[in-house]
Amino acid sequence: MKKENEGLIKQFTKIQEELLPQVKLENNFHKEEISLVAGVDLAYWENDTKHYGTCCIVVVDYHTMKVVEKVHSYGEIMVPYIPGFLAFRELPLIIKAAKKLKTAPTLYMFDGNGYLHYRHMGIATHASFFLKKPTIGVAKSYLKIKEQDFAMPKQEAGAFTDIMIDEEVYGRALRTTKGVKPIFVSCGNEIDLATSTEVVMNFINKESRLPVPVRLADLETHKVRKELKDNL
DNA sequence: GCGACAG
DNA sequence: ATCTTGTCGC
Numbered sequence: 001m002k003k004e005n006e007g008l009i010k011q012f013t014k015i016q017e018e019l020l021p022q023v024k025l026e027n028n029f030h031k032e033e034i035s036l037v038a039g040v041d042l043a044y045w046e047n048d049t050k051h052y053g054t055c056c057i058v059v060v061d062y063h064t065m066k067v068v069e070k071v072h073s074y075g076e077i078m079v080p081y082i083p084g085f086l087a088f089r090e091l092p093l094i095i096k097a098a099k100k101l102k103t104a105p106t107l108y109m110f111d112g113n114g115y116l117h118y119r120h121m122g123i124a125t126h127a128s129f130f131l132k133k134p135t136i137g138v139a140k141s142y143l144k145i146k147e148q149d150f151a152m153p154k155q156e157a158g159a160f161t162d163i164m165i166d167e168e169v170y171g172r173a174l175r176t177t178k179g180v181k182p183i184f185v186s187c188g189n190e191i192d193l194a195t196s197t198e199v200v201m202n203f204i205n206k207e208s209r210l211p212v213p214v215r216l217a218d219l220e221t222h223k224v225r226k227e228l229k230d231n232l
Numbered sequence: 233g234c235g236a237c238a239g
Numbered sequence: 240a241t242c243t244t245g246t247c248g249c
Contacts, residue, residue, distance in 0.1 A: 042239075044240055053240090081240070083237045090239075112238050122238065143238045184238085 005082050012085045016121040019129055023120060028134055028190035029106065034062045037199065038105035039213025040097075040127075042090050043221035044077065045229055051077040054228060055093035056220035059103050060213045062202065067216065072224050073097035083143075084118050087126035095130050107134040107191065107199070109213050116163060116171030116186035118145055124188030135188025136196045137171070138214050142184055145170065153182055158201060160185075162193075169193065176204045176211075183209060 036059050044053045054074040060067055073096035079089040090112075113122030114137025124137030142150055146165050153159040153175045160174040160182075171186030174197060185200050187193050203211035210218070 042240080044239090046241095081237095081239065083239090086239055110238095117238080137238085139238050141238065144236080 005080060008079070008088075009082065009085065012082075012088050013119070016087075016119050016126065019126065020120055022129070023115070023125055024190050025115065025187045026190070026192055027195055031195065031198075034106045034199065036060070036068060036103055036105045037062050037203070037213050038101075038108045039111075039211070039215070039217035040094055040108055041111040041214060041217035041221050042093060043218075043225045045225055052228075053077045053090075053093055054221055054224045055090065055097045056217045056224055057094075057097050057101065057108075058213055058216040058220055059101070059105050060203070060216065062106070062199075065203070065205075065212060069101060069103045070220060071097050071100040072220065073100070074224070074228055086112055087121065087123040090123060091127060091130065094127060098131055105133060107136065108188070109136045109138055109199070109203075109211060110188065111138060111140070111214050111218065113137040113139045113143055113171065113184065114186040114188035116143065116145070116184060118143075120170070122186065122188075124186070128189035134190035136191060136199060137184075137186040137188050138200060138211060139184040139186075140210070142173070150184075155179055157204070160197065172197065174200065176201065177209045180209045 059069040110124040114124030124135040128135040151161040173182040
C-alpha cells in the first residue's frame with residue numbers, strides 16, 4: 001500500500017471497526033414486502049489533475065422488472081481508491097444521489113462487496129448505515145481474504161458455493177447464468193444471505209450475469225458521464 | 233524488485 | 240474504475 005495513505009487507512013479502519021457491532025445478518029423485513037430495489041453504481045473521469053465521478057441509482061420493481069425511478073449525483077472525488085476502503089471513496093456521491101429519490105426502495109444492491117470483506121465492511125454494509133435500508137453486495141470479481149480462494153460453483157444457473165473463512169460464511173460465489181463467470185454475493189446489512197441470493201436471482205435475465213438494478217445503474221453511469229464530461 | 237488489488 | 244476494435248460465438 002502506498003505510504004501516503006497510511007494515515008487514511010488508520011482513520012478509516014477505526015471508523016469501520018466501530019460500525020461492525022451494529023451489523024445484522026437477518027432480515028429486517030418480510031419477503032412479501034419487497035417491491036422496489038435500487039441498484040447503485042459509479043463511473044469516473046478526469047479533467048487535467050482533478051478527478052470526478054457520477055453516482056447513478058436505478059430503482060426497479062421487484063415483480064414487474066420495470067424501472068420506476070433514476071437519479072444521479074456528481075462531483076469531484078477527493079478520496080483515493082484503496083483496496084478494502086472503497087466505501088470512503090464512493091459514499092459521498094451515493095448519499096447525495098439517494099437524497100434525490102422520490103420513491104422509497106425496499107433495499108439497495110451495490111456494485112461491490114458487503115460482508116465479504118477483510119473487516120466485514122464492504123461498501124454495501126458500510127452504506128446501509130447512511131441509507132438506513134437493507135443492502136446487498138454484488139461484486140464482479142473476487143476479493144481474496146486471508147489467502148482463502150473460493151470453490152467454483154457448478155455450471156448450472158443458480159449454483160453457488162459458500163465462501164467460508166475461519167468457520168464463518170462471508171458470502172458466496174453465485175453462478176447467475178449457465179456457463180458464465182460467477183459473481184460474488186454477500187449480505188450488506190439487515191438481510192440474510194439466502195434472501196440476498198434470492199433477490200439477486202430474481203433480477204437475472206438473458207442480458208447479463210448481473211442483477212438488473214446494478215446492470216442498469218452501470219449503463220446509466222456511462223451515459224451520464226458522457227453528458228457531464230462536456231459540461232464540466 | 234514483484235505481485236496483489238471490490239471499484 | 241479507465242484506456243479501447245474487432246471478433247468469436249450463440
